[in-house]
Amino acid sequence: MSIEIYIDLVLVIFLVITGLAVIYVRNLFAVAMLSGIYSLLMASIFVVLDAVDVAFTEASVGAGISTVLMLGVLAITGNREKVSHKSSVLPLLIVIGTGSLLVYGTWDLPMFGDPNAPVHMHVAPEYISNTYKHTGMPNIVTAVLASYRGYDTLGEVGVIFTAGIGVLLLLSKRKTKKEVNQQNKLKEKL
Amino acid sequence: MELILSHINYWVAILLMMIGFYALIARGNLVKTIVGLNIFQASVFLLYITFGKVSGGTAPILQKNTELYSNPLPHVLILTAIVVGVATTSLGLALVVRIYESYGTIEEDEIAELDSKEEN
Structure with missing residues (x-):
């Protein structure tokens, strides 16, 4: 076993603690910061697992933009989570049921880092050996994303564009704070 | 010991999925639901x-x-998924803002209460 697995182990334990804290903490600003920390830890794990491109995307998008968006929303909606009176027994049962089924499914999975795992046998070696010949790019992830699967990436841009339009449509009919205050005053009078 | 070390990442991914799933279905606060969705995705x-x-x-x-x-x-698959994930997150948060402005709250049970009052 290489040293990587031990670094991974430590980071993964931090990750679980952060996840549990997200459920436990009721201050939503703290939850937003915890979700940023969670993404940053996830990015560190991606570096350990050799996924450097994914790591810096996760660090900038997950820990950066998502946290900023969440803080922006919390500035509008306020930061306290109400104590819930809902019973948490049924959700807990569902979650534990799903989890144990999935754990049962992991017995068949290949060992961590096994070079003979089926996932490394089929298409990946061709990309690794031919990418430089075909595209002239040393970074295989970039080559696949922008060259081999360029149209898929274009489709992804379409998805983000649609989401952007959706956000714009949802937020363009917002009332200003002044109008909301006036409305509240009217309601109080009635 | 070797089995634990070689499968720990799978189990942690499942554990994180459970945490995110729980936040998603058991918590009534909409912002927390979205954080739960993010945790689920990242797992x-x-x-x-x-x-x-x-x-x-x-x-x-x-x-x-x-x-x-x-x-x-x-890596390529997940790179795409992360970017799509932030798009869904932003759409969800925009919906939360709209719900807050219409109902004045982001707690699911309070919203349901207001809705049932309106129907009666």
Whole structure:
């Protein structure tokens, strides 16, 4: 076993603690910061697992933009989570049921880092050996994303564009704070 | 011990999925629901990246004197998924803002209460 697995182990334990804290903490600003920390830890794990491109995307998008968006929303909606009176027994049962089924499914999975795992046998070696010949790019992830699967990436841009339009449509009919205050005053009078 | 070390990432991915799933279905606060959704998503990312790792391999950037690279294909998939994930997050948060402005609250049970009052 290489040293990587031990670094991974430590980071993964931090990750679980952060996840549990997200459920436990009721201050939503703290939850937003915890979700940023969670993404940053996830990015560190991606570096350990050799996924450097994914790591810096996760660090900038997950820990950066998502946290900023969440803080922006919390500035509008306020930061306290109400104590819930809902019973948490049924959700807990569902979650534990799903989890144990999935754990049962992991017995068949290949060992961590096994070079003979089926996932490394089929298409990946061709990309690794031919990418430089075909595209002239040393970074295989970039080559696949922008060259081999360029149209898929274009489709992804379409998805983000649609989401952007959706956000714009949802937020363009917002009332200003002044109008909301006036409305509240009217309601109080009635 | 070896089994634990070699499967720990899968189990942690499942544990994180459970945490995210729980936050998603058991918590009434809409912002927390979205954080739960993010945790759920990231756990799937962890699972995929774990599949791509080859021990002794390096990051899939071609260089001289290196033979063994980790599998680049899961990385490509997850790179796309992260970006789509932030798009869904932003859409969800925009919906939360709209709900807050219409109802004055982001707690699910209070919203349901207001709705049932309106119907009566």
